[in-house]
Amino acid sequence: MLVDAGAFFGVRNAAALQPLIAVQPGDFVERTQILAQKGRRRLYSPVTGRVVLIDGTDILLQEESSSVELEAGLNGQVIETRPERGVVIETMGALLQGVWGNGKRAISTLRFAPDTGLEMMQTDELDFDYRGAIIITKQPLTHNSLQTMAEQSFAGVIAPSxxxxxxxxxxxxxxxxxxxxxxxxxxxSLPVVQFLEGVEGRQATLDASWAEGGSARAELIVNVPLANERPMPPLLNLSLQLGMIVRVARADGASVFGKVISVPRNPVMLENGLKLPCAQVETVTGERIFAPLSNIEVPGR
Incomplete structure (x- = not known):
């Protein structure tokens, strides 16, 4: 930041200004600290920073950068630093990807809501285990349950819809x-319920980032204690097999679980007119659908 001391005091000659200046290059100054003074007239620093240069009647200040706290969002080990970008953190745990999120983040313990639902969780009856926790409910969210979430100060909520x-x-x-x-x-869905039941009570990171089109997906990351033996890496190139349980993403943003009953060798003509590689899936309701392979996820892989 350039401070024109000459204009402030009405002085054009650098030699005449020199006796008025109260700082030197390299000095650290606080905001509102005196830079120069002439009688009762004082020039204050507009920022906190360091004096870089005094050139003629100008004083050049480098503003101190403000500190920003950035949460890791998970427990793990830093395995790589990327200059001017950040770090890479390696962790071991379980991951659940959601269909939609409200763009916020929470780090807390996972707790299932009572079978009566969020709406029935009154302040005077609320167990301390629920305060500040990430609450899991098997029922769709309603206006009343959203109000309960705010009143009871839940860190987050995982719900079906x-x-x-x-x-x-x-x-x-x-x-x-x-x-x-x-x-x-x-x-x-039952597979999601079973997954969450298996991690209840653990600390987790709920990153509810979401962007239309799938560029960002809401995720739940559940950490497990680091051990000497590392788990097997995910099978990223696993091919679909008959009888495999899969999750199918639909065009309306919803998802459904089902079982693979066939994988045609040739592309299948879909209702929208596109001819794509597909698998035939029998959903939990008994419906049989052809789903593009790009819309199919294999849980636990």
Missing amino acids: LENNLIREAQRAPGAILLTEGIGSMRM
């Missing part, structure tokens, strides 16, 4: 929200 008219309210919620199934009134 919510109606379209509640999206704005969910985005304004004080905690993070992740939907496992999508927009509507769907209940939580």
Whole structure:
């Protein structure tokens, strides 16, 4: 930042200004510290920083950069530093990707809500285990459950779905929200319930980032204690097999679990007119659908 001391004092001659200057190059100055003084007239530093240069009647200041705290978001080990970018953290744990999130983040312990639902969790009856926790509910979110979330100060909520008219309210919620199934009134699928039951009580990071089109997906990362024996790496190139349980993402943003019953060798003509490589999946409701391979995920791999 350039401070024109000459203009401030009405002095054009650098030699005449020199006796007025109270700092030297290299000096650290606080905001409102005196840079120069003439009688009762004082020139104060507009920023906190360091004096870089005094050139003629100008004083050049380098403003001190403000500190920014950046959370790692998970427990792990720094395995790489990237200058001017950040670090790479390696962790071991379980990952659940959601269909929608409200763009917020929470780090806390996972707790299942009572079978009566979030709406029945009153302040005077609330167990301390729930305060500040990430609450899992098997039922769709409602206006009342969103109000309960705010009143009880839950760090976050994992739910299967919510109606379209509640999206704005969910985005304004004080905690993070992740939907496992999508927009509507769907209940939580059995594989997701079983996964969450297996990690209840553990600390987790709920990153509810979401972008339309899938460029960012809401995620739940559950850390496990680091051990000497590392788990097997994920099978990224695993091919679909008959009988495999998969998760199918639909065009409306929802998802459904099912079992692979066939994998045709040739592309399949879909209702939208596209001819794509597909697998035939029998959903939990008994419906048989052809799903593009790009829309199919294999849980646990």
